[in-house]
Amino acid sequence: MPDKHSPLFAKLTALAAENPTFRDGARVISEHGKPPPLVALLAEIDNTVLERTLVFRVDNAVLRVAAAGRRLRSVIDITGAPDNALAGQMLSQDNPDMVNGISAFLAQLCKNAAQVTVQIMPATPIGSPSQAGISVKTLEAPADPATNALPDFLTPVADAVTATVQIVDGNITATSGQTAALEQIWRDQFDAFHNRQKAIFPQPDAPMLVCLDHALGQDKPAAIASIGNQVSVFAYDPARIGDIMTAWHSS
Amino acid sequence: MTMPHLDNLQDQHPACETLAFADLSTRMVLVSNTTTPLTREGLDALCAEAAMTFGPDDKPALGNTPSETVIIATAGQIRIYLRTIAAPQDALCCVCAPDVDMAAFVSDARACLKKISDAG
Incomplete structure (x- = not known):
């Protein structure tokens, strides 16, 4: 048997x-x-x-x-x-x-x-x-928990993302890669930026992606995606900015 | 001589609807492309967002190094701000549709900004 x-x-x-x-x-x-x-x-x-x-x-x-x-x-x-x-x-x-x-x-x-x-x-x-x-x-x-640290829109371009901090309801829930500088952006700069930005373009809770080409140093870009109660701060390959934008608008 | 540069850039990239050359130090739009649908208030908002997002040279709003290109994407629009570290007060503020060819546009817009800055 x-x-x-x-x-x-x-x-x-x-x-x-x-x-x-x-x-x-x-x-x-x-x-x-x-x-x-x-x-x-x-x-x-x-x-x-x-x-x-x-x-x-x-x-x-x-x-x-x-x-x-x-x-x-x-x-x-x-x-x-x-x-x-x-x-x-x-x-x-x-x-x-x-x-x-x-x-x-x-x-x-x-x-x-x-x-x-x-x-x-x-x-x-x-x-x-x-x-x-x-x-x-x-x-x-x-x-590695990197995939879990990615918001859905970045999944198709996961290979373009080199480090991520994922925040839900104000708490860091997942990280991947070298995140010290990204965590600093979240901890020390994001709130002030977000409040000033909302004062200029008042669109409460509208999804927004902000990319800066040298945020982490010369040709070392970083981005912040804000979607509802989730915020992702991530570093990415500068050559892939077009793919990231396509992914953002496809999601 | 600035407006023709902006209009030429828009002709090359129809997905870009607004181009404005601004002085970030005074937060003032100096000239925009001919066919922008934005009002003066809309242009001022672009300039304010550019100045705020780049931040002071010694204290970037986001990150630890001054940036030269900022891209802000919402659901149906992309706002692109460019400046150079050599002339950080000169900025090009752009509003584009999502289907803009990002790499080509940024490259051409940067060349356009250089022509305008050099002429000034």
């Missing part, structure tokens, strides 16, 4: 119960949120032991990834969605920024997706086998 609580039994039972649907030759793994798109996508990676290229179609976006050993080794390329700086790089579990960046990217890509399909293709040679990639478990729960 097999152990009914073993992972193998659960997997065999799930496989036996499957009645897959195909669209354009690709297997539908999530439809109308069932199962949740991100869960379905990560499950496919978790099911990939031998080196393979997985081609996910998430609504109109196509994401090709290299997976092996139940790990995401690389995002090979992305079409039909904003590009991500991590595309084409070998992914490493030892790099928190990378883990957070790719987790946030996948979460944003799958958010509200109506349909996700997958095609499993032969492996595309990429990197060396010693570059093990990121496990699904890590992608589900990033090691």
Whole structure:
């Protein structure tokens, strides 16, 4: 008698119960949120032991990834969605920024997706086998709290953000990266700025994003996003200001 | 000679509706583009926000180093303020739609500010 609580039994039972649907030759793994798109996508990676290229179609976006050993080794390329700086790089579990960046990217890509399909293709040679990639478990729960420190609008450009302080109802609730100078802005300058700004343009509680190009030093910008009872003070890559503005107005 | 520079910049970037050259030391808008829909009060508010956000040179309003570019985005509008550390009293105040090409606009606006400052 097999152990009914073993992972193998659960997997065999799930496989036996499957009645897959195909669209354009690709297997539908999530439809109308069932199962949740991100869960379905990560499950496919978790099911990939031998080196393979997985081609996910998430609504109109196509994401090709290299997976092996139940790990995401690389995002090979992305079409039909904003590009991500991590595309084409070998992914490493030892790099928190990378883990957070790719987790946030996948979460944003799958958010509200109506349909996700997958095609499993032969492996595309990429990197060396010693570059093990990121496990699904890590992608589900990033090691660094940076993602939690990000307001929703920054999720698509998480890789452009180098440090964040997240404040809710006046209390710092999460931080990531080097935050001493950012915390100083919040603690010593924000209230005075906010009150003066409201006196000039009285729009109580209207969402606002303020970016200053040298706030933390020459070519070291910082920004403050104020959305309802939440304030985020963050440092960012100056070359990505256009992407940050696009993300702000898309949210 | 300032207004043509502003009008040329707006021609290059139709997503920008208002351009105003201001003296931050007196908090006064000196000239704006021809077709700005803003009233004098609206232009004065832009200048006040620019002066307040940049802050005094020795005491930035936000951060620890004086900035040369400030971008303030709300739900449907972007206000962009530019100045140079060499002439910190001269500022260009801009109001743009969200679809403005930010990198190209800031680059062109900075060149425009330099032409105006140099001419003055």
